[in-house]
Amino acid sequence: MEMMKECIVCTYADRPETRPLIEGLELQAWPRFMLHGDVRSWHSLFESFADCQLLLCRPNGEILAVGHTVPLFWDGSFAGLPATIEAIIDRAEQGRSERRPANAVSALAAMVDPAQRGHGLSRKIVEEMKALAARRGCGSLIAPVRPTWKSRYPLMPMDRYVAWRRGDGAPFDPWLRVHQSLGARPLGIAPATVTVTGTLDEWREWTGMDFPASGSYVVPGALQPVSIDREQDLGLYQDPNYWMEHAVGPPVSS
Ligand SMILES: CC(C)(COP(=O)(O)OP(=O)(O)OC[C@H]1O[C@@H](n2cnc3c(N)ncnc32)[C@H](O)[C@@H]1OP(=O)(O)O)[C@@H](O)C(=O)NCCC(=O)NCCS
Incomplete structure (x- = not known):
């Protein structure tokens, strides 16, 4: 765990010069089509919430990992959760402009x-x-x-996939397992946090695949099938996620 010792935690507010490095990481982290979804306000993370964009760096400045977050108000109910990534950022922006105190990140x-x-x-x-x-x-x-291994099982309904367990009772999916092992409890499925629509030409470019007929396609990196409609020249994908909550203790007063 030498690497952990060398790891410095800071935020984008401390290192605004790192934007191109973060964008470079994004290109490697996500399947290409995910970069063309209906998330219009991503820039707000850097402009309005710079101190909530966590960076794990080496002392030489190299970025090892990034964690994007925003502060917002949440009423504590499943129905009160934003339905999409865009809605999460919108709610954070609205709270900020109304100076409404956030009670969740x-x-x-x-x-x-x-x-x-x-x-x-x-x-x-x-x-x-x-x-x-x-x-x-x-x-x-x-x-x-976003369960990282769901893309290996794109035909499995999300509600069944998230219930899969290993022999030791822990979630089958590694990323769900990380959250659960750190104390998170499941809240429920968000069926479409990002929607990606594009023409067939765009989908060909994003995936390197051809779509000779209308129908459902298994596409690398997609958590469920992409729906192709040749008559409308339209491909549609919705990214399903699983809401989880980590209860956070009050800050330790100094
Ligand atoms: C998901 C991601 C953040 C995980 O980061 P990571 O540092 O490699 O993960 P960790 O080393 O902390 O491992 C997490 C768990 O996955 C398991 N794991 C990691 N790599 C694995 C692999 N290649 N095969 C099987 N399991 C693996 C680990 O054993 C660990 O599980 P455990 O705690 O039960 O042992 C990283 O793969 C990533 O950036 N992916 C692209 C972006 C993404 O999908 N982000 C998550 C959705 S927002």
């Missing part, structure tokens, strides 16, 4: 540099997200978790 994404994966950095990112929520006096870290 929502995770939006975690990315570990591909060369640094498999060393526990994802746990560290979630722990730092929880610490951020505690520092801000929030009672919860909520997370629309």
